[in-house]
Amino acid sequence: MDLRRSLDAVAKKHGTVSIISAGWDPGSDSVVRTLLQAIAPKGITYTNFGPGMSMGHTVAVKAIEGVKKALSMTIPTGTGIHRRMVYIELEEGYDLATVAAAIKADPYFASDETHVNLVPSVDEVIDMGHGVNLTRKGVSGTTQNQLFEFNMRINNPALTGQVLVCAARATMQQRPGCYTMIEVPVIDLLPGDREENIRHLV
Numbered sequence: 001m002d003l004r005r006s007l008d009a010v011a012k013k014h015g016t017v018s019i020i021s022a023g024w025d026p027g028s029d030s031v032v033r034t035l036l037q038a039i040a041p042k043g044i045t046y047t048n049f050g051p052g053m054s055m056g057h058t059v060a061v062k063a064i065e066g067v068k069k070a071l072s073m074t075i076p077t078g079t080g081i082h083r084r085m086v087y088i089e090l091e092e093g094y095d096l097a098t099v100a101a102a103i104k105a106d107p108y109f110a111s112d113e114t115h116v117n118l119v120p121s122v123d124e125v126i127d128m129g130h131g132v133n134l135t136r137k138g139v140s141g142t143t144q145n146q147l148f149e150f151n152m153r154i155n156n157p158a159l160t161g162q163v164l165v166c167a168a169r170a171t172m173q174q175r176p177g178c179y180t181m182i183e184v185p186v187i188d189l190l191p192g193d194r195e196e197n198i199r200h201l202v
Contacts, residue, residue: 001153004136008178021166023160025049027181029132032150034182036136040146043138049082050074052130061086062106065096067103069122070127076133077113080178084114087125166190 004020011018021027033045040068050073057072058154064070075083086103090096100116103109119125134150152159166189167181172186190197 002179006177011178012176015176017117017171017176018186019167019171019174019180019181020195021180022164024040024154024156024163025132027167028159028188029134029165030180030182032134032137036134036148036150037138038139040138043136045134045136045138046078046080048076048078048080048133049129050076050143052154053126053128054084054130055156055160057084057108059087060101060106061088061133064102066091066099066108069167074130082112084109084112086114087119088116089120089122090118091151107157128155128157130154158173174189 007018007020011156021030033047037043052074054072054074057074058070060071061067061072067090070089071087073085073087075085077083084110088099088103090099096116096118103116104114116141131151131153134148136146136148139145140146167184169191170184170188174184187194187197
């Protein structure tokens with residue numbers, strides 16, 4: 001929220017628009033979580049990622065000293081808890097135990113069960129696929145036991161790029177300031193004629 005506030009002030013000062021947290025999570029998944037909470041205001045939402053490649057975790061591993069190449073896979077274990085399966089190639093002169101300890105101590109991994117595996121070639125195990133399951137169990141009005149699920153199986157970089165394009169399109173419709181995706185009208189994410197989109201989707 002501090003970043004959003006500081007960017008909001010800068011954007012307004014310069015008469016421009018920025019949209020932050022605009023991938024698929026955070027981003028489009030945030031919009032889905034918001035909708036689920038709106039239709040069941042009381043309850044719990046679980047976000048279960050994977051199985052698949054986490055771009056953020058992979059970048060974090062690559063920044064660890066001694067790592068030549070890396071892949072971090074996210075494995076869902078349920079109720080929003082995840083296992084991290086990390087595959088690395090080492091730079092010459094580094095040992096697995098030391099590098100694995102540094103990875104597990106990184107804030108990206110410290111809260112999750114993490115396994116670090118040395119492989120001859122990361123390229124041989126890499127897969128850009130990913131996914132998510134959003135589940136909300138809650139209450140609508142006084143009605144108990146409302147259950148909603150949203151599932152995706154995706155190519156991570158492709159979907160991230162598509163959401164960024166949607167967010168860039170939406171900036172053209174907003175007043176100066178900094179926004180998250182849940183603050184942007186969903187219709188502004190779409191290409192084409194506004195009235196035609198309403199006619200088609202409502």
